[in-house]
Amino acid sequence: MMAAKPETIQASYVVRGGRREDCDELLRLIWELADHEGTLQKPTITNEILLEDAFGERPNLHFFVVELEDNGVSRKRMLMGFAAMNSFVTDIFDGRHSMLCGLYIDEGHRGNGLGRALMKAVCKTCLDLGVGSLDFDVKMNNQRARHFYSSLGVTNNTETKGWEYWTFHDTNMNKFSSEPECLNGVNTQL
Numbered sequence: 001m002m003a004a005k006p007e008t009i010q011a012s013y014v015v016r017g018g019r020r021e022d023c024d025e026l027l028r029l030i031w032e033l034a035d036h037e038g039t040l041q042k043p044t045i046t047n048e049i050l051l052e053d054a055f056g057e058r059p060n061l062h063f064f065v066v067e068l069e070d071n072g073v074s075r076k077r078m079l080m081g082f083a084a085m086n087s088f089v090t091d092i093f094d095g096r097h098s099m100l101c102g103l104y105i106d107e108g109h110r111g112n113g114l115g116r117a118l119m120k121a122v123c124k125t126c127l128d129l130g131v132g133s134l135d136f137d138v139k140m141n142n143q144r145a146r147h148f149y150s151s152l153g154v155t156n157n158t159e160t161k162g163w164e165y166w167t168f169h170d171t172n173m174n175k176f177s178s179e180p181e182c183l184n185g186v187n188t189q190l
Contacts, residue, residue, distance in 0.1 A: 015117045018063025020055045023047050025079040033104040060087050064121040066114045081105035083118035088131045098126050100136035119152060137165055
C-alpha cells in the first residue's frame with residue numbers, strides 16, 4: 001500500500017484597499033517594516049492617527065493590503081503586506097505628486113508578485129487622482145528594494161537629478177518657528 005502524498009497547501013492572496021478594521025494589523029506590519037529596515041527611529045503612528053488620517057472624514061493616506069486566506073482550516077484571513085501612500089500634494093513646478101510612505105511584504109510571502117500587485121494598486125490610484133509622479137525613498141544599502149523598483153521603471157533621482165532628500169523634523173521646526181524675527185521690518189502675520 002502506498003503512503004498518501006502530503007497535501008499541498010496553496011496560498012490564496014487578495015490585494016484590496018485597506019479598511020478601518022485593518023488598523024491593528026497595519027500597525028503590526030508597520031512595526032515589522034521598521035524592524036526589517038533596522039531603523040533607529042521607531043514608528044510614532046498610533047491607531048488613533050491611522051484611523052483619522054486613513055479612514056476619517058478627510059483621509060490623506062491610502063492603504064492597500066495583501067490578505068492571505070488561510071488554508072481552509074480556520075478560514076481566518078491575515079494581512080501579509082501593505083502599501084501606503086499620501087493622497088497628493090501640489091508642487092509649484094511639478095503639479096500634483098504623491099508620496100509612497102511604505103511598502104512591505106512579510107518575509108515568508110516575498111517572491112510571489114505581491115509587491116508588484118501592491119505597486120499597481122498604488123499607481124492606478126495615483127493616476128485616478130491626477131497625480132503626475134510618485135516619490136519615495138529607499139535605503140541606499142537595500143539592494144533588493146533598489147532592484148525591485150528599478151525593474152518597475154522607477155527613476156532613481158539621486159543618480160539622475162542630483163537632488164538630496166532633506167527633512168525638517170518637528171523639534172527643529174518648533175525651535176525655529178519660536179525664534180524672534182531676525183530681519184528688521186519683517187512683520188509675520190500668521
